[in-house]
Structure formats: structure tokens, C-alpha cells
Amino acid sequence: MKAVFLTDTNQPLIIKEVEMPEPKAHQVLIKLAYSALNHRDVWIQKGKYAGPKSGLILGSDGLGTVTKVGERVEGNWLGKKVIINPSHDWGDDPAAFGNDFKILGNPEPGTFSEYIAVDEKYVHLKPAHLTDEEAAALPLAGITTYRALFTRAAVKRGEKVLVTGIGAGTALLALQYAIAAGAQVYVTSSSSEKIDRAKALGAVAGYNYKEEDWFHTAKNETGGFDVIVDSASGKGFGSLIEAARPGGRIVFFGGTDGVIGNIVPNKIFWRNLSILGTTMGTLQDFKDMLEYTEKHHIKPILDKVYPHLAHAQDAVDYMHEGKQFGKIVLTNV
Template structure:
């Protein structure tokens, strides 16, 4: 089969012919039609991710047709068009992933290939209102955003939410979840066109985080009920002042520095703020997300679609932070 293979740190993604995966019991072989990039793929290519191994087929998101299953009892999946939940072996504790948890695309080969194997329990039917490219864009980023917004922050109708660094895959799903939950949405970005696009989608307002005194320009009366952050860095310290008493601040990444800056702890306890870390999501989160997607007929925001042979070009687009929404790779 054809696959996009990464042979080492800082090497380009290249098309190669490799063996098709061999199934075990309770696994399915999915012929991938479309896959989607995540920031995770970029960090693995840069060598800035735990558990690196090479060669590796990247890709956590994918959608396609089930061609084979490892057990006769699961034969009803054969021929079905499915999307993949890339969060494998979450475990029994809803509050946190177990020690066997892993994400498709490292350590095991991922979706940037004609075929991928996946536990049958991680298969979900593609909603009727979605194309296969749209279905492929949802899983990792949508799930990460869902857990941050609802399972962690418990966003409620009418609450004010700030999304920092809008434009990336997870942030655009946070934007969509919050809008469809009837929250009042504000955004920051380093590029004016991304703020405009967010407002076109339904955000109330946005500011450039490069502007002087940007927190004063964006803060609504009373502050924010929820702040969702994916970059950390020095700007995180502003969230303490931007949050209203009882506010919830959730973060799930560290694209700016990877570390929390020095924070004013007195404001945190006096305002009774919650600072919450979040990673991916559980099967319950994924099921709730898909129920929400089907109820509201939500389509993901897709920045661009690239052929398999142009995967390296696609990941460089992510490197330049040019995208608004998901970058998709068409496999077939």
C-alpha cells in the first residue's frame, strides 16, 4: 500500500510502498479515503514529542470504508463508511486516561496511508450530513475541544468565553462548539484575517494578541466565565485578570513556550478560579460530541484539501500558521 512515511527528525514526509497492516481479533482494517493533519504530527516531525520511533506513518484522523475485521462476530462493520476515534485504550476512569492510553499515529502507524488498523470499538459511522473529508477532520481536534469546553469548563448557555489563538484545528472546534452552545464568544489571534473569519462564523469580537494592552480591548463587563488556551507562554498570566470570579481556565497545549508563567496566586484563590489541564478525551466525550454534531448538523471548518503526494506541503502550511480550520489530505 502507499503511505506517507517519516524516517526521522526534521525529514520530509515522503510517499513509500509498505505492507498492509495485519489484523488481530477485535481490530478492523479501514481503507482510508481522507485524513487530517494535527499539530501533533508537526511536533513529531520536529522531534519534540514523547515516545518517538522511526520510520512511522503519521496521522491520527481518518475516515474511509471498513474492508476487513479480525473477528467474524464484528462482520457487520464490513463495507461501512466510518470515522476513527484516535484515542486508544482510554481506560475505566472518566477523569483521566489510563497507563495504556495512546493516540493513533504514534506509537502505532496512523492514517496517512491507504489502510490503517484500528480497534473496532474506535469506529463510528460517518454522519449522513458529512462528506468523507469533513468526517476525517473531526476526531482528534474535535474531541480535544469538546473535553476542554464541556467536560472540563462546563460551558453554559449565555456564558462569555475567550478562545486564544483562533485558527488552529482545536481552536476552531472550540469556536464552533461554543457558538452552537449559545455562548458569547470572543477570540484572539496574531492575524486580522483570522479574527474576521471567526466573527463571520459567529464570534462577537476579537483582538490581535500582538497589540499593546490587548486584554483591556477584549475584556467584557464582568470578565470571562471560560477561557480556553492552547499556547501557554507569558500571555497566560493575563487570563487571571480576564476571568470573572468563579471562572474556569482550561489549557491543552503549549505551542508558545510549553510552560506556565509566574501567576498571581492571591488573585486565583480570592477569585476562586479553576485552572484545568485537559488532554484528548474519553469514549464518553466522543459519543457526546457526535450526538452534538448530529443534532446541530455541524460541519467542520476546513482550510484546505491536499492530495497524498503533497503531505509535506500541507504540513509546511501548518508550520507557517497560515490555516484557519483543518488541513485535510485526500488519500484515494
């Protein structure tokens, strides 16, 4: 079968013929129709992500049809359209993953391929209200933002929520999930166009994080945020601490802007702020995310759909530019 292959750090992705996977016990074989990119694919290629740096089939998101099942598979999966939970081997403690935890696409073979074999416990029927492309774009962003908002930050109706870096797939789902929960949602971006598009989706207002002291304007207008959802970290994290109200929660799941530094400790402990890290989620988080998504008919926002796996490097380059508003999808067939 054909697969998108990373031969080495900072090398272009190539299409390579690899051996077709054979489903083992409890596994199903899925013929993938669509897959979707995440920023981790960019960082893996650049050697800035934990785990193997080369010899990988990338991709954590995908939709396809089950074509074969292994021994002792319990579900009636053959011929069903499914999506895949990319958060594998979490462990027994719902508070944090264990030593065996891994994410689909590194180190396990990912979804940028024609076929994939995965344990049936990670397979779920495609939500009926989503197109195939939308369903392919849901899993990683869905579980990440659902756990961040509800399992970790415990967002409540009426609270003020700030979502940073609007335009990313995770940020857009965080916006949609928080609005569905009855929160008042605000956003940040360096693009006025992206802020306007977020407001069209239901955001109350937006702030350009490139403007000096934007957080003072935001805090004066809102009184401070109950919950802040971030995926950048870096030097801008101090501004989020300034923007939070006393007793607020800052939940983050990425470090695209680098190391967090120059934090004034008393601005956290005097104001009783909670700084919450989160990564992916449990089997239950994924099930709850799907139920919530279907209940509220939430659809991932798509920016671009590429027509073939051969465009994988173009898609990664486009994501790295940071111009997208929504998920970037590859057609696998």
C-alpha cells in the same frame, strides 16, 4: 501499501511501501480516503512530542471504508464509511487516562496511509451531514474541544467564552460548539482577517493578542470571561488569567507557545479561578461529541485539501506557518 513515513527527527516525510496491516481479533481494516493534520504531527516531526521520535506513520484523523474484518468483530462494518476515534486505551478512570493511553499516529501507525487496522470500538459511522473531507477532519479536534468545553469546563448557556488562537481546527470547533450551547463567544488572533472570519461564524468580537494589554480591553468590554479555551500556553497564559472573571475556568490542551511562567499566584487563588488541563477524551466523550455534532449540524471548517499523500510534507510546512483558517486535509487515494 503506501504510507507517509517519518524516518527521523527533523527529516522530511517520505512515501514508503509498508506491509498491509491484517485485522486482528476485534479489528477492522479500513481503506482510507482522507486524513487530516493536527499540530501534533508538526511537533512529532520536530522531536518535540512525547513518544517515539522516528519510524512512524503519522496521522490521527481519517475517513475510509471498511474492507475486511477480523475475528469476533460484532458490528456489521463491511462496506461502511467510517471515522476513527484516535484516543485509544484511555483506561477505567474518566477523570484522567491511564498508563496504557495512546493516540493514533504515535506510537500506533497513523492515518497518513492507504489502509489502517483498528479495534472496532474506535470506529464510528460517518456523520451523514458531513462531506468525506469534513468527516476526516473531525475526530481529534472534535473530542479534544468537546471534552474541554463540556466535560472539563462545563460551559453553560449565556456564559462568556474566550477561544484563543482562532484559525486552528480545535479553536474553530470550540467556537462552533460553544455557540451551539448558547454561549457568547469571543476570540483572539494576531490576524484581523481571522477575527473577521470568526465574527462571520458567530463570534461576538475578537482581540489581537499581539497588542499590549489586549486583555484589559477585553475585560473592560465583557466584565471578564467565564470560560477561556487555550491551546498555546506559554508567556501569554498570564494574560488569560487577567482576562478571566472571578470564579472563571481556564481550560487548555496544548503548549505550542512553550512553558507557562511568571504567574502571580494570588491572581488565581484570590479570584477562585480554576485552571483545567485536558487531553483527548474517553470513549463516552467521543460518542457524546458525535451526537452533539450531528444534533447541531456542526461542520469542521476546512482550509485546504491536498490531492495526494505525496503532499504530506507540504501540508505540514503549511500548518507550521500558522496561516490556515480551519483543518488541513490530505487525500489518501
